[in-house]
Amino acid sequence: MSKKSRSKLWFLVHSWLALPIWFFVLIVCVTGTLAVVSQEIVWLVNPDMRASKPSDDAPLLSYDQVIAAIKQAQPQTQVQGIARPDESHFALEVKVTYPDGRPDTVYVNPYSGVVQGSAPAFNFRGFTRALHGWWLVPFTNGYSWGWYLVSLLGLPLLASLITGLVVYKRFWKGFFRPTLRFRHGARIFWGDFHRLSGIWSIWFIAVISITGTWFLIEASLFDNQISISSAPVIPVVAREDVPLSADGVAPPQLSLDRAIEIAQQRIPGLEASFISLPGNAYSHLEIGGRGWYPLMYQTATLNPYNGDVAASRLLTDRTALEFVTESMRPLHTGDFGGIWIKLIWFFFGLILSMMVLSGLLIWTKRTTLATANAFKRSQKPVRVAQSLQPSMHRDSPEGNL
């Protein structure tokens, strides 16, 4: 095969990867981009979710103080768990159940303990994630087929990146001589835009496509009952470890602050950014948070009566494979280093969405040109027709098509 026809073939592959499914890819990119900052969008819209400081030097309440504040405001409400979001401008998210049997998530001010409000009935964050992640197809038996449909896109995305770099000859030169021509018509502009944003997004497209492909592998492993987890199954609290009670009421449980203290003594560096309270008399208290490696959580599982650490799951407990696979999700979502990482992910998500659109525009404009030329070719001598499309040959690497 000649060099020219080989690059033509690569170019054909590159355009066919997304072209027949461009709208699907576009919506997945746009919803994914929104999902990255969905929590921030809700924060902007809903004041209940904000952690306003009553005064500049107001200290953060401890978990016990938070529980006490909720108990005082709503004595009947039962608390199941508390999560302290990564960014300090977010209120605590507390999972509760009301006496009428309704579960709820309430926003609690971390400085005053005031229950500021309930999560709205329409969960924007959950909805964008569901639309992006599984196209809203319900999970009934294992992973939903919508999950497969979306995560399969990781493969053409990765192939687009590779073929794109192959057809864009000497793409690294684009870093030193960025080209974005505005005055040569839409076709030239979108071609320049596609190449320029492409080379600056190499890392991002690689991250998104590889982690997206991991979601496909993850689902396939799960649905075929293959586990790569090294996490042990933690048995329930033994019957003899649950104290007997002479008066027929539940024995006292450890205070949360004491439990965190015990866990941190046993496990240096354990952060308590979420706590889940025991689900019944025989289940454990779980404390967890990020360690020095921001992409993974560490947890400690405690007996709520005597404070024995039943199990812990630290960074060092993970196998090398788990270090890679457990890092995939935060890398995909950009949720591992606060608002700035999220904004970077959001920006490149927009760029990636625009790449789908610009790719489509280039193709339609080129086809229109080619069709017009072919029409003229059928009426005029071939020689003249060729001279009618000079810009395609001169201006772009893919102009040889």
Added chain:
Amino acid sequence: MTAPNTASPPSRLSLFWRKWRFHLNVLLLLIPLGFMPKYFSEAALFRGDTGLGEREIGEVQVGPWSLRLAEFRNEAPRPNGPAGPMKHFNAALCQACISQVKATYLRIGKPRSLRAAGVIFFGSPYRMGALLPVPAKTQPDAELWITLEGWDGSMHQAAIPLSQASPATVAWLNTQGARP
């Protein structure tokens, strides 16, 4: 990719196809649109808008205590990987017994002892849930046994027919009968 240079003019259908073939994937948007009502009804179910579950079974007296039992979904047990088919029940303890009851269990058939009382309920006493394994070979006339364990060491049991607890499960079991 360029228009073919054939002698006869292309038919209207093929022109239409050429023009719109790459936009047909817009129709994929019908999938999430179609599932949207389902998505929101599921969200409402998990939010507890419909009570404890899709189908309330009613108040069951268990010794001195009582609980309200409900099928989370009014449907047959769902397959759950190697664990086999599972049925999700929700329950709420009576207000007076919340402080006295240590644990609530569910089992198909009478438990031999407290240690074999079945699956334990998780969650707040206002709304707790348990995933009950329902083997396909279960007899449709089986009974669902509820065991309550008190903090004072006492144990109380009650049984209701499976047909009362979950008609959908019994209907499903009747279709499983033919299998070996």
